[in-house]
Amino acid sequence: MMINRDKTFKTALFICAAASALATLLIFGFLLVFGLPLFKGGQFFLLLGRPWAPGQGMYGFLPMIAGTAAISLLSLVVAFPISLGVSFFLHSLAPAALGKILKRLVQFMTGVPTVIYGFIGVFLLVPLIREMFENGSGMCVLSASLMLGLLISPTMILFFSDGFAAVDKKYIQAARALGATRVQTLLFVVLPNAWRGLMTGLIMALGRAMGDTLIALMIAGNAVNVPSSLLDPARTLTSHIALVSAADYHSMEFKSIFACGVTLYLLNAAAVIAIRRFGAVGKDKAHV
Amino acid sequence: MDNSIIKITDLHFSYNGLKVLKGVTHSFEKNTLTAITGPSGKGKSTFLTTLNRLWEDVPGAALQGCVELKIAEKWRDVYASSMDIAALRRMVGMVFQIPNPLPMSIFRNMAFPLKLAGVKEKDQVQAKVQEALERAFLWDEVKDRLHSSALELSGGQQQRLCIARALILEPMVLLFDEPTSSLDYQAAGMIEDLLVSLKESCTVLMVSHYLDQVSRIADSRLELADGKLLLSNISR
Ligand SMILES: Nc1ncnc2c1ncn2[C@@H]1O[C@H](COP(=O)(O)OP(=O)(O)OP(=O)(O)O)[C@@H](O)[C@H]1O
Ligand SMILES: [Mg+2]
Numbered sequence: 001m002m003i004n005r006d007k008t009f010k011t012a013l014f015i016c017a018a019a020s021a022l023a024t025l026l027i028f029g030f031l032l033v034f035g036l037p038l039f040k041g042g043q044f045f046l047l048l049g050r051p052w053a054p055g056q057g058m059y060g061f062l063p064m065i066a067g068t069a070a071i072s073l074l075s076l077v078v079a080f081p082i083s084l085g086v087s088f089f090l091h092s093l094a095p096a097a098l099g100k101i102l103k104r105l106v107q108f109m110t111g112v113p114t115v116i117y118g119f120i121g122v123f124l125l126v127p128l129i130r131e132m133f134e135n136g137s138g139m140c141v142l143s144a145s146l147m148l149g150l151l152i153s154p155t156m157i158l159f160f161s162d163g164f165a166a167v168d169k170k171y172i173q174a175a176r177a178l179g180a181t182r183v184q185t186l187l188f189v190v191l192p193n194a195w196r197g198l199m200t201g202l203i204m205a206l207g208r209a210m211g212d213t214l215i216a217l218m219i220a221g222n223a224v225n226v227p228s229s230l231l232d233p234a235r236t237l238t239s240h241i242a243l244v245s246a247a248d249y250h251s252m253e254f255k256s257i258f259a260c261g262v263t264l265y266l267l268n269a270a271a272v273i274a275i276r277r278f279g280a281v282g283k284d285k286a287h288v
Numbered sequence: 289m290d291n292s293i294i295k296i297t298d299l300h301f302s303y304n305g306l307k308v309l310k311g312v313t314h315s316f317e318k319n320t321l322t323a324i325t326g327p328s329g330k331g332k333s334t335f336l337t338t339l340n341r342l343w344e345d346v347p348g349a350a351l352q353g354c355v356e357l358k359i360a361e362k363w364r365d366v367y368a369s370s371m372d373i374a375a376l377r378r379m380v381g382m383v384f385q386i387p388n389p390l391p392m393s394i395f396r397n398m399a400f401p402l403k404l405a406g407v408k409e410k411d412q413v414q415a416k417v418q419e420a421l422e423r424a425f426l427w428d429e430v431k432d433r434l435h436s437s438a439l440e441l442s443g444g445q446q447q448r449l450c451i452a453r454a455l456i457l458e459p460m461v462l463l464f465d466e467p468t469s470s471l472d473y474q475a476a477g478m479i480e481d482l483l484v485s486l487k488e489s490c491t492v493l494m495v496s497h498y499l500d501q502v503s504r505i506a507d508s509r510l511e512l513a514d515g516k517l518l519l520s521n522i523s524r
C-alpha cells in the first residue's frame with residue numbers, strides 16, 4: 001500500500017517534470033521553425049552581428065543583443081549589493097519584529113506587476129535622470145538598469161535569505177564563540193556556506209532581468225543602436241519583439257523576431273551556464 | 289592568598305522574562321576544574337554563556353549582575369563598555385556538546401581563530417596549529433591529512449579538534465558544555481584525560497550530566513538548582 005502510493009507519487013512528479021521539460025523544448029523548436037526563413041543558409045549568424053535596417057533588407061539585431069546585455073548586467077550590478085546587504089540585515093542584524101515586516105514587504109514586492117515599476121520609472125526616475133545629467137531624454141540604459149535592479153532585488157533577497165537561513169546554526173555559533181564579529185561570521189562562515197542560494201538567486205534574478213519586457217520598453221528609449229554610454233537609449237531583444245510583433249504579420253521583419261527569440265533563449269542559457277561555472281570555481285576556492 | 293580568577297556576584301538572567309538564573313554568586317579558582325551539574329533545562333548552558341557573553345546573540349535575553357575576570361592581576365568587568373567582545377572570547381574559550389568543526393579543512397579550522405585575530409605570519413600559524421593539536425592529543429592522527437575536510441573525522445576526533453581550536457588562542461578560561469555526551473566511552477575517556485591536562489594552563493568549567501565523570505576529574509562540583517549555584521559534594 002505504502003509502496004504503491006510512493007510509486008504513484010513518483011510517477012506524477014516525473015510526468016510534471018517531463019511536461020515542463022517538453023514545453024521548454026517545444027517553445028525552442030517552435031521558435032526555430034518559424035524563424036526558418038532567416039536560418040536558411042546560415043544567415044542566422046550574420047544576423048547576430050548586423051545592424052537593424054529593414055528598409056535595406058538588414059535584419060541584424062546586434063544593437064538589441066547589446067541592449068539586453070548592458071541593461072540586464074547593469075541591473076545585476078545594481079541589485080546584487082542591495083540584495084546582499086538587505087539579506088544580511090534580515091539574517092543577522094534586524095530585530096525579529098522588524099525583520100518579519102521587512103520580509104513580508106519584500107515578498108509583496110515580488111508580486112507587484114512590472115508595469116507599476118515601469119510607470120514609476122516614467123514619471124519619477126526618467127525626469128530625475130534627465131535633470132541630473134542634463135543630457136538626452138532621460139530614457140536610457142541607466143534608467144532602465146536602475147529600475148530593473150529594483151524589480152529583481154526582491155527575488156534575489158528572498159533566495160539569498162533562504163540561503164543564509166539554511167546555514168547550520170552550529171557553524172555560526174562556533175565562529176561567534178571564537179570571537180568572530182558579525183561581519184567576519186558573514187564573510188567567512190555564512191557566505192561560503194550559502195553559495196548555492198547565492199547562485200540560485202543570481203540566476204533567477206538574471207532570468208527575470210533578461211526576460212523582462214516592459215521596463216526596458218517603457219524607459220530605455222528603444223533606439224536601435226549599440227549604446228556607447230549609460231545615458232544612451234537602447235532597445236532590448238524583448239522590447240524589440242514586442243514592438244515588431246505589434247506591427248504586421250507577413251513582413252520579413254516579423255519573421256526575424258523568431259530568430260530574435262532564439263537569440264534571447266541562447267543568451268539566457270549562456271548566462272546561466274556562466275554563473276554556474278563561476279559559482280563552481282568560487283565554491284572550490286571558498287572551501288580548500 | 290586569593291587565588292580566584294572569575295568572580296560572579298548576584299547574577300540574574302532571563303529569556304523573554306523567563307527567569308533562569310536568580311542570584312548566582314561564586315568565585316572560581318585558577319587552574320581548577322569545576323563541574324556544574326543539575327537537572328536538564330535549568331540553565332547550565334546559559335550560565336556558561338554569561339562568561340563569554342555568547343547569550344547576547346539571543347533576542348530577548350537579559351542579564352543583571354556582575355561577572356569579573358582577573359586579567360594580568362587586575363579585576364576587569366566582563367560587561368564593561370570598554371570590554372572588547374572578540375578579545376574576551378579569545379580569553380574565554382568554549383567547547384560545545386555537539387562537536388562543531390566548520391565545513392573546511394582541518395588546518396583551516398585550526399587557523400580560523402588566528403585569522404580572526406589577525407595573525408598572518410605563515411610559519412607562526414603553522415607552529416601554533418601543530419602545538420595546539422599536540423596539546424589536544426590529535427596531532428598524530430591528523431598530521432598526514434591536515435588539508436582534508438574536518439567533517440570526515442570521527443565524533444571524538446572532531447571534539448578534540450574543537451578543543452584544539454579553542455586552545456590555539458591560549459585562553460585563560462575554557463568552558464565545556466557536556467563535551468563528552470555525544471561520544472562513546474573510549475572517546476569520552478580521551479577527552480577526560482585532556483581536560484585534566486588543561487588545568488595546567490587554564491581554568492576549566494565543565495557542565496556534565498555524569499556524576500561518575502565528575503568524580504573522576506573535577507576538583508569541585510556546583511549544583512544548579514532553583515536558579516542558584518550550590519557547592520555540592522563529590523562522591524568518590
Ligand atoms: N535561545 C533561547 N531562547 C529562549 N529560551 C532559551 C534559550 N536557550 C535556553 N532557553 C531556556 O532557558 C532554560 C535553560 O536552558 P539551558 O539550555 O541553559 O539549560 P541546561 O541546564 O543547559 O539544560 P540541558 O541539561 O538540557 O542542556 C530552558 O528553560 C530553556 O528553554
Ligand atoms: Mg545545556
